[in-house]
Amino acid sequence: MAKSLKVNGREVSIEAESDTPLLWVLREELGLTGAKFGCGKGLCGACTVHIDGVAVRSCLVPVSAVSGEVTTIEGLSPDNSHPVQQAWIEADAPQCGYCQPGQVMACAALLKAKANPTEEEISAAMTNLCRCGTYGRIRKAVQIAIKRNAKGGA
């Protein structure tokens, strides 16, 4: 199946079997390896990207079903300048780092939808798994991001 997609602001044409999850098209066809494969079942969120600004687990989305604009960690900012990335750096959240692009994308989508989310909204949005146990720092990073976001960026 040939298809055109809008990814990180660019129109791209891809060729893949229609049931191929978006994750694998991003990684293998487009070379955007920031979104990670973790479980293949939508359980861990390492593959989180945005479609029209909403966080989705791209290992579950067949590429044929994608109609909106896709944003990956590579498209969030070219230089880590996004307030969520800045917050993650300030909190020094990553350990192995494998799940962190997905964590950042989950938080970025949350803050896009809600500039000042409640604890419940944060818990509902930040469900990605981390085997290294960085949840405490992620929690801190989310709070920093909310503050930075309110100030309008870095």
Added chain:
Amino acid sequence: MTQELEKNPREGLSRRAFVQSGAAVAAGLVLGFYLPGNKHRRAEAASASGASEERVNTWLRIATDGAITIYVARSEMGQGIFTAMPMVIAEELEADWSKMRVEPAPSGPEFNYSGRPFEVTGGSSSIRSNWEILQRIGATARLMLITAAARKWGVEPESCRAEQGAVFHAASKRKAGYGELAAAAAALPSDAIPKEPKLKARSEYKLIGKPTKRLDTPDKVAGKAVFGIDVSVPGMQYAAVRHAPVFGGECANFAALAKAMPEGTTLVKVPGGVAVVAASWWKAQKVASGLDAKWTKGATTGLSSAAIEKKLRAATGAKKLPVATSKGDPSKALRKAKVKLEAEYSTPYLAHTPMEPLNCTAHVKPEGIELWVGTQSHTLTKLVVSNHTKVPQEKIVVHTTYLGGGFGRRAESDMVLQAVEISKAVGKPVKLIWSREEDVQHDFYRPASLVKLKGGLDEKGLPVAFSATIACPSIFERWTLFGGLPKSGIDSAAVEGLADIKYDCPHQHVAYARADLGVPVGFWRSVGSSHNAFYLESFIDELAHAAKKDPYAFRRGLLEKSHPRFVKVLDTVARISNWKDPLPEGRHRGIAIAESFGSIVAEVAEVSVSAGGQPTVHKVYVAIDCGRYVNPDTIVAQMEGGVVYGLSAALNGEISLKDGRVEQSNFHDYPMLKPSEMPEIVVEIVDSGAAPGGVGEPGTPPIAPAVTNALFAATGKRIRSLPISKHSLAAQEDAKL
């Protein structure tokens, strides 16, 4: 190779262009140090004449623009050594920290710090075994840069000083950056290279001991950090593996399957099963999971978890077991004891499930083998591949990437050998990726074990006898490269944390019953201490309860005489957890302490149990004495991570077998802690100034017993097997009993 190196212990410094991969080095100072395989393992910087890259094993490069790169022969898997190791060098080098960069060293025994043919990032050893070597590298380079500046200015080196990446001459107010001096330093004659550079005293440290941001965070937050799974090689194919469901089984209908493969896919036999090769991983995986494969019987055919438990229990009853500890006469002391306790404890197999599924990219070419893999040991990878393929190590290149978690799983090379077989079969570079299901069902698991414990108290409530017989498969038996199972028959990994207890007790006996159950076992974060701390610290809690003593005070009393560092750690965790103060209604606490990998860690867990019996861990307090330390922020992070890793296992972790197959398959039935279950974790470092200990693993052992001891305080139920989820903690159960 090792022997040859050991014969030439003073070969030294090389300025020749870097390195095996063929990459040329831009002009600048490149220092390579040969670290001889003797017990002192000092960095010797000697004459450049006759030195060769083969005899040089760690590298520091100062480019003419002032950028400083160190090439590290250890792997970054989250534990922070790509920050801590350069911190030690930068401290002695007086470098500008913002100019420090780290790259994984190219593969080869010449890069080993240990002087052995291979070196593994494991055993929480990167800092504690390399601290002095790194210091010497930094100090040597600093002195060479000072000498270069002094010669340039025509002054005495002693009248110059180095600071923040530059050399200063105060009297003439001159200054030169390291980048400007790098080429001159590289051209110094060999007699200008210091052999015994003076190292800083601890009081002079500016960087070591200060919380320092990780160097790898920006790339990891940008999604730019390259993990093994991200590697791309031109012309690469993708492969998915399907293992025999029963350990040791093989594909019985390979030929028939291979003939009927869909267009564009190839079937390859690999160790442990078969692999499908295709133009995309999704395609390969889809075909692999749909294969109508038939499998032969294997080592675990018919085996169930219930049978495993019975076998372990039976093993503890065998006569004449190897004895790991023997002190006094525990049988007699037990007969005379005022209070006697006996208990059986057990823990299940556990999978590692690093977040990045296992993968390896291999290219088997006529001239050699090239590998890209996130491995805990590129040197071991090379050795194993060489042994398997008979291709000499010199013709194998391993590119080490970031590891999306290791935890011991990536010390294994099973996925590497599979990738090699596949690439060989199709004649192309191939990236092999395991599905999560294959990972959960084909691990080298933390061994299941079962222990029979006996303890006796005298009339004062003090322990007089302790005996333990632990049945556990041997990890080292398979690791012949590490010497295998020793003649004593004791696998140190099975008895660590149990055979060397620190509590005062005059009569002790610890025996090891090796149980071979056919399930592959391996090193899992904190190894034997992951189960033995649960056994010992639960049983000590039972003894404290029997002695009617506070669990903290009971432990403290038994350590007071001979183990002041343990006492300090216990006191610290008691202080930060406000142990003496009552908790709010419904909250309960438990305490545990364990030494592993040279560090002592005590933890207090605060829990509650809902009316329905659901436990919640609210807070965990951690005190660690890891001796001298480099980056306190990394230590805090590793304690947080170690606690979470152990808590996932304690609460829910179990790999069970049915009909010889692992029953779990993904994160829904082999869950890790969720963000919503994350306790607040408070860490305090006890600064003992002792020899450096590890930090990657020691946070894990105490958490299971701290939590189960807290649950005992909450419910009166003593949890003697894990995971906790298998036990009912509901209050009404008590009424029934």
